[in-house]
Every structure is written in structure tokens, then in C-alpha cells.
Amino acid sequence: MTIQLNTDKNLTIHQEYDEKIQTQLSEGLSRYSDLITRLEVHLSDENGSKDGLDDKRCLLEARITGKEPIAVSNLGNTYDLAITGALTKLKSTLEKVAGKMKSH
Numbered sequence: 001m002t003i004q005l006n007t008d009k010n011l012t013i014h015q016e017y018d019e020k021i022q023t024q025l026s027e028g029l030s031r032y033s034d035l036i037t038r039l040e041v042h043l044s045d046e047n048g049s050k051d052g053l054d055d056k057r058c059l060l061e062a063r064i065t066g067k068e069p070i071a072v073s074n075l076g077n078t079y080d081l082a083i084t085g086a087l088t089k090l091k092s093t094l095e096k097v098a099g100k101m102k103s104h
Contacts, residue, residue, distance in 0.1 A: 001026065001036045008044040011079075021083060025060075028087045032094045035101075038063040043079055058082035060090045070097065 003022050007013055013021075025039060042059040059073040070093050074085030 001029065001033045002038045003041065004038065005041045006043070010045040011043055013043075024083065025087065028091065029062075029094070032062075032091075032098065035064050035094065035098060036062050037065055041083075043082070046075070053077060056082045058086040060086045062090060062094065064097065067097065070094065 003025055005013060005018060005021060021041065025041065026033075029036060029039065040059075040061040040063070042057075042061070044057045044059075045055055046057055047055040054075040054077055056076050056079045057073060058076070058079065059071060061069050061071040063069050070090065072086050072089040072093060074082050074089060076082035076085055
């Protein structure tokens with residue numbers, strides 16, 4: 001599973017944080033690594049440089065062999081919270097997809 005990290009102009013990712021995100025996602029999705037060919041991570045700040053609640057957005061787009069991509073997003077006060085929420089949503093969706101694939 002390849003993980004591709006994308007950010008908007010309001011965010012610069014340092015190598016340590018990039019590695020932390022990659023590890024969190026690869027460990028969190030390890031159960032589905034045979035299904036996912038590529039995972040695109042899009043991080044953005046909805047309010048730009050202004051402060052705001054739940055303005056950090058994480059969009060996860062999972063490319064699955066032989067299926068349409070699955071996209072989920074989550075907002076949080078921090079990027080870590082946004083990533084964790086999006087990861088939870090993606091795992092729930094992947095569980096349903098994996099179940100349907102096994103039943104066919």
C-alpha cells in the first residue's frame with residue numbers, strides 16, 4: 001500500500017510528522033493492506049490562517065483493486081484529531097466493502 005500525503009498552502013509537513021502520519025495510517029489499515037493499492041491523504045485548513053474550531057480537515061481516499069475509490073473526510077481542532085477521525089470512518093467503510101467482497 002502506497003501512502004501519498006498532500007497538503008494545502010497553509011501547512012508544511014516536517015519529515016518526523018510525515019513519518020508519524022504514515023505509520024499511524026499503515027498500522028491502522030494493516031488489516032486491509034491487501035485491498036488497498038494506494039491511499040491518498042489530503043490535509044487542509046478550512047479557515048486558512050484564521051483560527052477556528054474544527055477547521056483542520058483530513059480527506060482519505062483509498063484506491064481499491066477492482067473497485068471505485070473510497071473517500072472519507074473528517075474535521076478536527078488539530079490535524080491529529082482530523083486524521084484519527086477519518087481513519088476510523090475509513091476502517092468502518094472498508095469493513096463493509098471487505099464483507100461484501102467475501103460474500104460474492
